[in-house]
Amino acid sequence: MTNFDIEPLRGKLIVSCQAPDRSPLRDAGIIAAIAEAAVIAGAAAVRVNSAAHVAAVRNRVDVPIIGLEKVIDATGAQWITPTVDDARALMDAGADIVALDATLRARPGTPGSDALIPAVREFGAAVMADIDSFEAGQNAGALGAEIVGTTLSGYTSSPPDRFGPPDIDLVRALAHLASPVVAEGRIKTPDEVAEAFEAGAFAVVVGTSITEPMALTRRFLAATPALTKGSLS
Template sequence: MLPKGLIVSCQALPDEPLHSSFIMSKMALAAYQAGAKGIRANSKEDIIAIKKEVDIPVIGIVKRDYEGSNVFITATSQEVDELIESGCEVIALDATKQTRPKESLEALVDYIRTQAPDVEIMADISNLEEAVQADKLGFDYIGTTLRGYTEYTKGHILYENDFQFLKDVMNLVEAKVVAEGNVITPEMLKRVTDLGVHCTVVGGAITRPLEITKRFIKEIEG
């Protein structure tokens, strides 16, 4: 369901200035008018608001913390149920090897396939082992979303060595590969597109003015 091209992530957590389903829906509309082929969004409420504004596929997630687990992206069937109700076309979930709060990754995949057979599934992975495992479980898309965000990949950046990690993932899996994480310039988007990814998710460089402003300030203040 995800066309090739740019997917724009429109997210704002409760502690961020732009946290609002209305604001996220307008952010998605701006991305759509600029030519984005899809949206990635967090929470049932935001997705419902976004889908009233744009008619392009939405990758849905629900971020929620669970005690005793570092998995927070669509971690359990509760979040899956919320996303099914939102009407998103694709459900993305943490597909890392980290300890999960409840169901196993395989059980969650089976649950989605049973409860929403028309919805596609995206695996957010951080290393090659996880990419291979996600491919075996039958994910429709494998994204590099969590590269550098797990304890065992801290310090690793997606674009290092000319996106070598991304190249390795594409060589190892049959599923469509989504470049996500630290793609922060138009030139990077062009490079990963040329490498052959199915599509690319860009968030912070487009939709997080707080972080964008910090980068500018850092250049002049150090």
């Protein structure tokens, strides 16, 4: 079982250092530089997608790394580290914590969270259970996940709500469980970070609004006359 101490992350900011498909930033060296910049600025930990990127970041920073393997299936559904082999590769690359998909969705061909979380903890990984509902968080905590994260709230609903406000109500509900809750997903402002902590978050993860310049550029472009008038050419 894991000996990783999550207590130093209490009350801290974690920065997710990822880049979407087809982004020019989706390069291990660039992600490592982004992660190093976040740590220099004060991030207590970083969250990184793929074993290759985890290994590159591990060479640049000494703060805890939350590693994940983001998988998009044939239907377009997103899964976070859906197999034990994925988790082991992240650990071997230098991750201190492995983020796992702990939603209660049916997942043909890969283990559900009831099997996945104990199996990954068995080989020594600390687990961040990425969930989308109170029931999923409650289940992940009962399975021994060291951290429960609200990462997938809004991403698994039908239709998805990926651009709305953060799910502070879910943070507040999960704050009463034994496993610490990390607020993640759709957090765009310092005020929302403060709101998450006030709701009982153990730590807060911010990604896109810090490390994704393409999304930030689109946000500012939306306020330009060319776009507001529909005349951008």
